[in-house]
Amino acid sequence: MNINFEKDVRTYTELVEPLLLKNEACNNLMLGILNRIAEGDAPYNDVNFGYVVEDGEVIYAFMQTPPNNWIFPDLDSVTEDVPRKIAAFLHHKKVNVPGVLGPDYLVKPFVEKWGNLHDVTSNIHMRQLVYQLDAVNEVPPASGELVAADEQYHQLISDWLIQFGVEADEPITRQGADKLAAQFFKNRSVYLWMVDGKPVSMVNRSRRTKNGATINAVFTPDAYKRNGYATSSVAALSTKLLKDGVQFCSLYTDEDYPTSNRIYKKIGYYQVGSSVVYEFNRK
Template sequence: MNIYHTQDVQSCKEEVESLLVKREAENNLPLGLLKNFPDSKSEQPPSLIYIKDHGRIVSMAMRTPPHLWILPSISTTSQETIERLVHFIVENNLELPGVLGEQQAVQWFIDACEQAGKFSAQLHMRQGIYRLDELRPIDLQSGELIVADQSHLSLAKQWFRQYAIELDEPMMKEQAEQTAESMISDQKMHLWVVDGEPVSMVNQARVTPNGVTINGVYTPDHFKKKGYATQATYHLSKKLLNSGYQFCSLYTDLDNPTSNSIYKRIGYVWAGNSVVYHIQTLKGTDEK
């Protein structure tokens, strides 16, 4: 096996995209990042690793600092390839704040890290990845979906901050104002409005070769349990499918049965599981 490490997004994309597209909904995160990175506002270059066996790609990993390592869903990924990946990351002193991705691959990754004797891993979230090809009819409520504009900026900053708090995502909380400004500027933030008042938000996120991802579904506490998130997600999904995307995808917190039931009711179908681990370097371990 040969391991290749690069910061060249285009060359990596040419190597791995056809493999990732085989499970496009599951791999919406790495596909979307590879597609959109030239337009990213990140100040640090990505870290892209792919592994070849007898000349063909069998696995890959990527990281866009300061975020976690991403392990896509690839049928040819094996325990051996993941162990070699971890060894490469450790030997080359690459930052290792955590990992997220396909459940089995992540478990192999965590096992290899702990066997190295230098790291401690903690489960942060269990996620489901869902795909929508066709909407199911639901009972429609009064209200309308609008694209957020600059007049909603203060509200957007507050809601993105609260959304991050609910998810227990400190980095997301720190970036809440920047995220709000970007989503409004790019016309990706949508609001469900009832009687002239915004009551829930939903956002268009990454684009993949054939699909689009929805994220940031949030309803303030005093508006919850009224079906607003369902209405917002339904109408944005409909808008995106009607605009030409073949499917929509999204992540759910598997430990939040309410959110999972919302998406299933609309027509989203389970596509795979993803797990998120945070990793710490143990004190007193030698560093290269």
């Protein structure tokens, strides 16, 4: 078994994409980021592209967009020995590992090995569920309509991203929110649910993969909650994406939020996988 780094994103994608597409919805994060980098739409620098070869065949892939956590994709055929050897490889390369995310059956062995090598502790930051949708159920819409947001709403989107980060336990700075909002507008990906000309909820079309698209940043301010606006926003955007040609939509949810999970299932999303986020701490 050999573990390597690749510098060129297109070469790396050619090596690992066929593997990741075997479980495309679950691996939407890694596939989507690779797609963004290849198209020049992602401001990532010094990305770490790792892959594992056995008997001349690529059997696994892993990557990091510093300073973020390492991403481990969901591949059923991989044994626990692989993530342990990846931990040893990253240790030998003296690479920074702030944390790792992916299916628990693969990231947990990595976390245990990394902890032994570096004498650090770990904690679970978040448990997530991965959902896929192939067709939208008939859901009675809330009053209002889904509208593509333009730059007149930059301040609003930035404010809501900060509030969304607090709710999701993923804090974002004002500078980060402004930058992300600008990226949304550049990609023409962010939508607002409008009631009588007033924005009451937000949803964003995030990463694209070969056959799918991911939805994220679903947010409704407290003043407008419990009116069905988020449900209608996600249902409407999912419908649009399917009509535009994607074969499926996907999204992540926090396992500890039963309300949002219930809403997505109502729309037609069903669970296809899970992901856990581990963070490391010095003893």
